Amino acid sequence: MKQVKIFLLVLWAGVALGSVAAAQSVAQPYPFVEGEVLVRFERTAPPGAVIRAARSEGLSVGRSYEAISARRGQSYVLLKSPGLTTAQLMARLGRNPNVDVVVPNYVKTVRGPVFPADLSFDFLWGLHNTGQVVNATAGTADADIDYPEALGLSRQSGGEVIVGIVDTGVDYTHPDLAANMWVNPLENPTNGIDDDGNGYR
Numbered sequence: 475m476k477q478v479k480i481f482l483l484v485l486w487a488g489v490a491l492g493s494v495a496a497a498q499s500v501a502q503p504y505p506f507v508e509g510e511v512l513v514r515f516e517r518t519a520p521p522g523a524v525i526r527a528a529r530s531e532g533l534s535v536g537r538s539y540e541a542i543s544a545r546r547g548q549s550y551v552l553l554k555s556p557g558l559t560t561a562q563l564m565a566r567l568g569r570n571p572n573v574d575v576v577v578p579n580y581v582k583t584v585r586g587p588v589f590p591a592d593l594s595f596d597f598l599w600g601l602h603n604t605g606q607v608v609n610a611t612a613g614t615a616d617a618d619i620d621y622p623e624a625l626g627l628s629r630q631s632g633g634e635v636i637v638g639i640v641d642t643g644v645d646y647t648h649p650d651l652a653a654n655m656w657v658n659p660l661e662n663p664t665n666g667i668d669d670d671g672n673g674y675r
Contacts, residue, residue: 506578509556510536511563515549519572524549527570531555531563552579587622592650 515523528535536552543550555563560578567576589595589602596606599613601621606613636656646655657663660670668675 505581506560507581508560509558509563510552510554510579511560511567511576512579513551513553513567513573514575515551516572516574517548519549523572524551527567527572528553531566532557533563548574582627585626588625589622590625 513524513527515527524535524538527533531553533553533555536554539550539552553563553567558566564576564578567573595602597608598621599606599608600618603613603615603618605615644651646652658670661674662669666675
């Protein structure tokens with residue numbers, strides 16, 4: 475496996491941003507580079523705010539992200555410290571009025587493509603297209619959504635994931651679904667009583 479640093483540009487871009495305080499209060503579930511943080515400065519930060527913030531805390535600028543900074547009108551930088559922990563950096567920079575968001579520099583583990591153990595997977599051009607022939611028609615290589623590559627980037631969830639399907643019905647006896655069907659643990663399906671009080675028996 476290869477490890478590379480991933481920069482949280484999606485967070486920085488404003489898709490799911492919270493306050494600096496909120497970012498600090500969330501437990502860090504994934505590995506990160508100790509002593510490094512990614513920082514987005516406020517749009518109103520004066521010229522030189524990045525350098526002053528770094529110098530005041532004894533930090534070095536590991537990298538400046540000029541392209542996204544110019545596009546967003548805010549400075550995005552990677553700051554490093556030889557002596558402070560990531561938690562200390564987040565706490566100190568979080569008090570700086572020119573700092574908008576500060577997050578750890580997470581490490582992303584990248585694996586190669588992962589192929590599902592599905593005997594019919596080769597028929598699914600949309601998921602993985604190698605130009606294979608399906609029903610006497612050749613596909614177009616790589617005209618797909620890179621599903622195996624996406625599986626290689628996925629992380630194991632911290633708990634059970636339940637997916638609800640809104641449809642006219644599900645064949646819960648189907649071999650692909652039977653072992654994975656969710657059963658409400660608060661309901662006894664054989665007693666005819668609404669055990670969990672949700673209006674259904």
